[in-house]
Amino acid sequence: MKGMTIIVKKTTQLIAGMVFMYGIYVIVHGHLTPGGGFAGGVIMAGSLILITLVNGGDFLKLIKEESGTTIIESLATILVITIAVSGFLFGTKIFFNNFLPKGIVGHLISAGVLPLYNIFVGTEVAASIFIIFLSLIIFKEESKE
Amino acid sequence: MNPLIPLFVVIPLAGAFLIMIIGRFIEEFNKYFTSLVLLFLTCISFYFLFITGENIFVYKVGGWEPINSVPIGIYMVMDGFTVIVVCIINLIGFLSAIYSISYIKRYTAGNYFYALFCLMIGGMNGVVLSGDLFNIFVFLEISVISSYALVAFGVESNELEASFKYQILGGLASFLILFGIGFIYWETKTLNIADIKQAFSSGYNKTTYLFIQILILSGFGLKAAIIPFHAWLPDAHSSAPSPISAMLSGIFIKAVGIYVIIRLFFNMFAVSEGMAVLITTLGTISMVIGVFLAIGQWDIKRLLAYHSISQMGYVVMSVGIGMILLSRGAKSEIVSLAIAGGLFHLINHAAFKGLLFLNAGAIEYTTGTRNLKEMGGLAKSMPVTSATSFIASMSISGVPPFNGFFSKLIIIIAAIMAKFYLLAALAVLVSIITLASFLKFQRYAFFNKSANPKNQNIREVPFPMVFSMVILSIICILLSLLVIPEIRHTILSPAIDVLTDHLKYSNSILVQ
Numbered sequence: 001m002k003g004m005t006i007i008v009k010k011t012t013q014l015i016a017g018m019v020f021m022y023g024i025y026v027i028v029h030g031h032l033t034p035g036g037g038f039a040g041g042v043i044m045a046g047s048l049i050l051i052t053l054v055n056g057g058d059f060l061k062l063i064k065e066e067s068g069t070t071i072i073e074s075l076a077t078i079l080v081i082t083i084a085v086s087g088f089l090f091g092t093k094i095f096f097n098n099f100l101p102k103g104i105v106g107h108l109i110s111a112g113v114l115p116l117y118n119i120f121v122g123t124e125v126a127a128s129i130f131i132i133f134l135s136l137i138i139f140k141e142e143s144k145e
Numbered sequence: 146m147n148p149l150i151p152l153f154v155v156i157p158l159a160g161a162f163l164i165m166i167i168g169r170f171i172e173e174f175n176k177y178f179t180s181l182v183l184l185f186l187t188c189i190s191f192y193f194l195f196i197t198g199e200n201i202f203v204y205k206v207g208g209w210e211p212i213n214s215v216p217i218g219i220y221m222v223m224d225g226f227t228v229i230v231v232c233i234i235n236l237i238g239f240l241s242a243i244y245s246i247s248y249i250k251r252y253t254a255g256n257y258f259y260a261l262f263c264l265m266i267g268g269m270n271g272v273v274l275s276g277d278l279f280n281i282f283v284f285l286e287i288s289v290i291s292s293y294a295l296v297a298f299g300v301e302s303n304e305l306e307a308s309f310k311y312q313i314l315g316g317l318a319s320f321l322i323l324f325g326i327g328f329i330y331w332e333t334k335t336l337n338i339a340d341i342k343q344a345f346s347s348g349y350n351k352t353t354y355l356f357i358q359i360l361i362l363s364g365f366g367l368k369a370a371i372i373p374f375h376a377w378l379p380d381a382h383s384s385a386p387s388p389i390s391a392m393l394s395g396i397f398i399k400a401v402g403i404y405v406i407i408r409l410f411f412n413m414f415a416v417s418e419g420m421a422v423l424i425t426t427l428g429t430i431s432m433v434i435g436v437f438l439a440i441g442q443w444d445i446k447r448l449l450a451y452h453s454i455s456q457m458g459y460v461v462m463s464v465g466i467g468m469i470l471l472s473r474g475a476k477s478e479i480v481s482l483a484i485a486g487g488l489f490h491l492i493n494h495a496a497f498k499g500l501l502f503l504n505a506g507a508i509e510y511t512t513g514t515r516n517l518k519e520m521g522g523l524a525k526s527m528p529v530t531s532a533t534s535f536i537a538s539m540s541i542s543g544v545p546p547f548n549g550f551f552s553k554l555i556i557i558i559a560a561i562m563a564k565f566y567l568l569a570a571l572a573v574l575v576s577i578i579t580l581a582s583f584l585k586f587q588r589y590a591f592f593n594k595s596a597n598p599k600n601q602n603i604r605e606v607p608f609p610m611v612f613s614m615v616i617l618s619i620i621c622i623l624l625s626l627l628v629i630p631e632i633r634h635t636i637l638s639p640a641i642d643v644l645t646d647h648l649k650y651s652n653s654i655l656v657q
Contacts, residue, residue: 067169074165081159087207088148094208095151 003056012054019047023126030118031111037118041125048130052137066134073127080120083113149189150204150221153231153274154284156182157267161260168256175259176246182263183239186270190232197228199639201650203276203657214655216337220276222654225639229488230273230396230404233495236620237395238266241388244503244613247606248388248510258298258386264291265392269400276654277337278326285322285401289315289368292393296385307380314377318367325360328353338413339651345415358420361409369402371461372431375454379438382453383446383515387506390446394453395499399491403457407464407487412643412650418472425465429568432458436575440582443517445505448586449498452541455575456494462572463487463556466563471645479562481641486555488637493548493624497540500617504534507606507614508590517586521593526603529611531591533618538587540621542580548624555628 003009023044030036052062087097103110160182168175202223209218223231242262249255268288275281293315297308330336332353333344345354363374370378378398382390410420435455442448467483470476507530508523509515524531540547543554553576560569605611627633643650 071166071169074162077162078159078166081155081162085155085159088151093148094205095148095155096207098207 002058004054009054012050016047016051019050020044023047023122027118027122028108028115030122031114032106032108037121038125040118041122042129044122044126045129045133048126049133052133058141062134062138066131066138069127069131069134073124073131076120076124076127080117080124083116083120087113147202147204147223149193150202150223150274151206152189153186153235153270154221154267156186157263157270161263161267164256164260164263168259175256176242176249179259179263180239180242180246183235183242183266186235186266187232187239190228190235193223193228194232194636197223197225197639198635199225199642201643201653201657203654211655215335216340216655219280220337220339220654221274222276222338223274224643224650225641226404226408226488226643227273229492229636229640230400231270233492234266234269234273234396234400237495237499238262238392240499240613240617241392241503243609244391244506245386245388246609248386248506248610251510252298252386258295261291261295262389262392264288265295265397269397272401273404276339278329278341279336281405282319282322282326285368285405286319288397288401289319292381292385292389292397295389296381296393298386298389299384303380304384307377307384311377311381314367314374318364318374321360321364321367325357325364328357328360332357337654338409339654342413342648342651343655345413354414358410358414362406362420362424365402365406365409366427369398369406369457369461370431370454371402371427371457372434372454373427375431375435378454379447379450382450382502383444387446387502387509390450390506391499391502394450394502395495398453398457399460399495403460403491406461407644410468411645411647416468416472416647418469421465421468421472425462425469425568428458428461428463428465429571430458431455432462432575433571436578436582440578440585444515445508445517445586445590446502446515448517448582449501449505452579452582453494453498455579456490456498456541459553459556459572459575460487460491460494462568463490463559466560466565466568467645470563475563477645479559480645481638482555483559483563484641484644485633485637486552486559488640489555489627489633490549490552492627493540493552493621496617496620496624497537497547497549500533500537500614500621501541503610503614503617504530504537507610510606510610511603517589520590522591523603524591527591527605529605529614533614534591535587536618536621538583542583543576544580546622546625548621548627551625551628 023040026035026043027037027040084096087099088095090099098112100112102112160178164175164178204221206219206221211217249258252258265288268284268291271284272281272288275284293308293312296311297304329341332349333341335341335344367374382394385393431454435451435458439448439451439455442451463483464487467480470480470483508520511527512520536547540549543550553572557569557572560572627636
């Protein structure tokens with residue numbers, strides 16, 4: 001059995017989901033409370049890193065995950081740019097224009113495109129921090145041999 | 146608001162991430178896509194060159210209008226000076242991208258190369274177009290971090306060492322710049338360059354002001370590799386893949402270094418004589434010392450890298466002379482002549498130094514060495530490389546009728562008219578030593594008898610590389626047309642007007 005002891009594993013299994021949920025909470029409430037895309041993305045990446053470290057195993061097999069995460073990261077960035085450009089296409093022809101209806105201040109669905117930016121920035125940050133972590137552990141494993 | 150302005154940043158950024166996704170599934174997508182993107186950007190940058198003229202276009206990102214005439218949004222500014230730098234960034238970038246189509250076969254991971262390439266272009270366009278200090282910093286970091294990765298692209302030990310050195314000094318520079326920006330924000334409570342100018346003109350704390358100027362000058366001086374800050378440049382520029390060296394030397398140090406220094410010291414700070422003398426001195430020192438460091442080199446790319454320091458010294462010195470004269474309230478003709486010389490040399494340097502690095506890359510591509518002593522007799526086997534590098538060498542050494550001659554002539558005439566006889570004499574001397582070192586390059590690389598038997602069956606480089614080199618050498622010859630007063634007037638005068646008229650920039654931005 002690879003990785004850490006069963007106690008650590010069980011605790012992590014309980015915690016990691018909650019950490020991930022908390023990251024999502026910070027992201028979707030980004031336009032209402034402190035935090036937002038970046039902070040929430042880092043929290044989400046934290047839960048992923050926790051699971052990877054605790055379960056251990058053969059890190060070299062993670063190369064597949066690394067390339068998948070790269071695609072998610074690039075896709076999130078392109079979506080951010082797409083929303084920015086769609087401000088260009090709809091309405092006043094201004095880049096980064098907030099073209100959706102603003103809603104009522106304080107409601108979860110309000111502030112136009114800001115929550116969408118937060119969601120994609122959060123995905124991007126989570127993916128890129130996870131990639132950095134994966135590259136480092138894969139490199140460490142490779143240099144051992 | 147001209148809707149095309151943000152495209153200079155959006156298209157390369159989107160292109161970089163599209164390459165990372167689609168390039169995985171379609172081979173060869175990255176090469177042609179990058180070239181197409183840069184061709185499009187070159188077209189719209191030349192479109193702006195024709196329509197800008199005396200106008201100053203302002204683009205408010207997100208449509209945030211100023212409140213009580215205080216700018217609150219992010220401003221992108223396109224004026225006469227910006228448009229020149231944008232044109233050379235995208236043109237040299239396009240030719241380097243074409244050149245890389247063949248050159249990149251030496252490396253694996255083409256997707257990463259082209260994605261970083263696009264990010265670097267996007268970052269540089271952003272630095273040049275941005276109208277506020279913090280976005281200058283953000284885009285500077287985008288382009289600088291991608292250049293760290295590109296310098297280390299070959300992952301040999303010397304490349305990693307060069308990249309590490311570059312990262313340390315680049316990180317220091319970013320720290321100094323951010324510290325300076327922080328102080329400016331503390332003093333003026335704003336980050337928009339035009340607004341800062343207004344805030345400074347209504348009074349400031351003298352000590353803090355001087356401290357900010359020194360921080361900004363040393364921070365961007367590190368990026369521009371002016372002499373006391375030059376240590377990273379020869380290693381970084383010679384270790385990078387050749388198209389990237391052409392980009393770094395041809396446009397990178399101008400866009401993130403010289404451009405920002407000129408822009409901030411003319412349009413944001415009030416022109417003061419002390420600072421102007423300091424800038425001129427730094428320029429003169431790097432002009433003289435750079436060439437003496439260069440002449441002893443036997444590695445072609447190191448030789449070219451040291452010459453970049455020296456030629457940038459010409460630009461900084463000439464603009465500095467203009468600044469001194471401006472602070473003394475001298476005649477406006479001499480001021481504009483000095484600044485015109487500097488800007489003209491900046492454009493010329495992008496063309497011939499880009500070409501020289503592409504030549505060096507072609508030589509390295511065929512012979513596999515960068516050491517001048519191991520080459521020789523390449524003129525017969527590589528006629529195009531030989532001819533184009535002859536044009537570039539004569540341009541950089543200031544031999545008529547190539548472009549370098551005219552810009553150096555204007556700089557020397559301006560220095561004499563401003564009664565800086567010593568600087569004029571030094572400029573002539575440095576030009577002669579430059580000629581000597583490029584004659585050495587020509588002799589050992591192309592005309593000497595080959596000592597190495599391997600060099601017998603060398604053939605010319607593939608078509609994309611030849612194409613870029615030929616186009617750049619044509620540009621080198623055509624740029625000498627800028628010396629004709631009418632053409633110079635239409636292209637350089639708007640830039641000079643923006644720089645010399647110290648209120649025009651801030652007033653016309655804040656009005657819009």
